[in-house]
Amino acid sequence: MNRALPLVAAACALATGSALAQPYGFEGVWGRVDLGCTGDGDRVPTEITSRELRFYESSCAIARVAPLGPGGESWRIEARCAGEGEEWPAAYILARHRHGDDDWLTMIDATEGYAWLLAACP
Numbered sequence: 001m002n003r004a005l006p007l008v009a010a011a012c013a014l015a016t017g018s019a020l021a022q023p024y025g026f027e028g029v030w031g032r033v034d035l036g037c038t039g040d041g042d043r044v045p046t047e048i049t050s051r052e053l054r055f056y057e058s059s060c061a062i063a064r065v066a067p068l069g070p071g072g073e074s075w076r077i078e079a080r081c082a083g084e085g086e087e088w089p090a091a092y093i094l095a096r097h098r099h100g101d102d103d104w105l106t107m108i109d110a111t112e113g114y115a116w117l118l119a120a121c122p
C-alpha cells in the first residue's frame with residue numbers, strides 16, 4: 001500500500017478549500033438591520049455556514065476563507081454563486097462587531113461594491 005496516498009488526498013482537499021472546514025465567527029443567521037429577522041421573499045435573513053452563504057433565491061459555495069489580520073473578527077471569502085439559472089464568482093468581506101448583547105456583521109460585496117449591516121438573529 002502506498003503510504004503517500006492519504007497525504008496527497010489531504011493536501012488536495014486543503015488546496016481546494018472543500019474539506020476540513022472549521023467554524024468561523026461569521027457563521028449564523030443574519031438579518032439586515034433595516035429589515036429584521038422575520039420576513040419573507042427578499043426580506044429573509046442570510047444564512048452563513050463555513051461552506052455556504054444562502055440568500056433569497058441564490059446561494060454561494062465558499063471556495064476560500066482568508067482571515068484579515070490577527071484580530072479574528074474579519075475575513076475575505078471567495079465563492080461561486082448560483083441562482084435563478086445563472087452562475088457567477090463572488091468575493092465578500094465580513095467583519096463581526098460585538099458590544100454587550102448586540103452582535104452585528106458588516107458584509108461587503110467586494111465584487112459589486114455594496115455593503116450591508118446585519119444583526120444576529122435569535
